[in-house]
Amino acid sequence: MTIHENRTTAEAPIIEAVALRKSYGNHEVLKGLDLSLARGEVVALIGPSGSGKSTFIRCLNHMEVPTDGTIRFRQKTVGDAFRDKGEEIGYGTLRRHVGMVFQHFNLFPHKTVLQNVIEGPITVLKRPKKEAEELALDLLGQVGLAAKRNDYPNHLSGGQKQRVAIARALAMQPEVLLLDEVTSALDPELVGEVLAVIRGLAEKGMTMAIVTHEMAFAADVSSRVLFLDQGVIAATGSPEEIIRNPANERLRGFVSRFHG
Numbered sequence: 001m002t003i004h005e006n007r008t009t010a011e012a013p014i015i016e017a018v019a020l021r022k023s024y025g026n027h028e029v030l031k032g033l034d035l036s037l038a039r040g041e042v043v044a045l046i047g048p049s050g051s052g053k054s055t056f057i058r059c060l061n062h063m064e065v066p067t068d069g070t071i072r073f074r075q076k077t078v079g080d081a082f083r084d085k086g087e088e089i090g091y092g093t094l095r096r097h098v099g100m101v102f103q104h105f106n107l108f109p110h111k112t113v114l115q116n117v118i119e120g121p122i123t124v125l126k127r128p129k130k131e132a133e134e135l136a137l138d139l140l141g142q143v144g145l146a147a148k149r150n151d152y153p154n155h156l157s158g159g160q161k162q163r164v165a166i167a168r169a170l171a172m173q174p175e176v177l178l179l180d181e182v183t184s185a186l187d188p189e190l191v192g193e194v195l196a197v198i199r200g201l202a203e204k205g206m207t208m209a210i211v212t213h214e215m216a217f218a219a220d221v222s223s224r225v226l227f228l229d230q231g232v233i234a235a236t237g238s239p240e241e242i243i244r245n246p247a248n249e250r251l252r253g254f255v256s257r258f259h260g
Contacts, residue, residue: 011038012075014038015037015060015176015207017035017056017071017072018034018069018071019034019069020056028231030066030067032232033052035226040206042207042221043223043224045057046213046228047228047234047254052228052231077089099178100179102180105161105162105164105165106165107153111152113145113151113153118136121136124172132171136171140167143167143197144193148160159186159187162183163194166201177206177208177209179209180211181213183212219240223238224236224239
């Protein structure tokens with residue numbers, strides 16, 4: 001039984017990609033990918049290194065600008081970089097509502113844990129400092145790091161840094177959270193503490209797209225799994241179909257390497 005086994009995606013998608021392409025010079029990394037993510041859904045993106053997973057997820061909030069195709073958020077096309085107009089939504093608005101957690105944490109080393117978490121709400125959302133601090137302390141409590149609020153990142157383990165990064169993304173109160181290989185830079189014994197936080201978010205109904213090589217985790221928390229290979233979505237389906245009982249040899253070979 002997965003967390004999202006009975007979740008329906010009949011409602012209108014909160015974010016979607018249509019025929020998304022991305023090239024670097026003559027090298028086409030994404031070759032016309034589609035994705036529709038409903039509110040409360042958790043989609044896991046799996047696939048070999050170089051298959052386009054990280055590029056795809058970064059295109060979803062325009063950290064990478066697609067070469068072609070369309071991103072839509074709340075049924076509005078992502079367009080003008082500076083302001084919303086008509087049926088378009090600006091890049092800035094998109095990024096305020098679609099948070100991102102990276103592989104390498106990207107914390108400000110000269111700021112404390114608390115200062116890292118309140119930076120976005122104060123500078124971007126213009127929240128009062130007291131309000132931002134109250135939310136930050138609540139979030140740090142949720143990820144088990146309230147006691148570390150006055151520590152600097154260089155005093156934290158990798159797992160603790162990643163949990164701070166998740167709290168920082170949540171402090172912006174996003175509607176969608178994108179997680180890009182958030183455990184791949186961690187020592188194996190630290191992976192579980194980060195996955196536990198993400199599992200908690202899934203149980204609370206956070207909408208997420210997760211790039212991961214943790215097959216058992218992906219099978220447990222996701223409502224749908226996408227297998228990317230050579231820039232295309234080579235297979236999509238439930239965790240049962242893609243991870244537990246993969247139908248084709250290529251997919252079986254990949255999953256067996258990460259899922260004993």
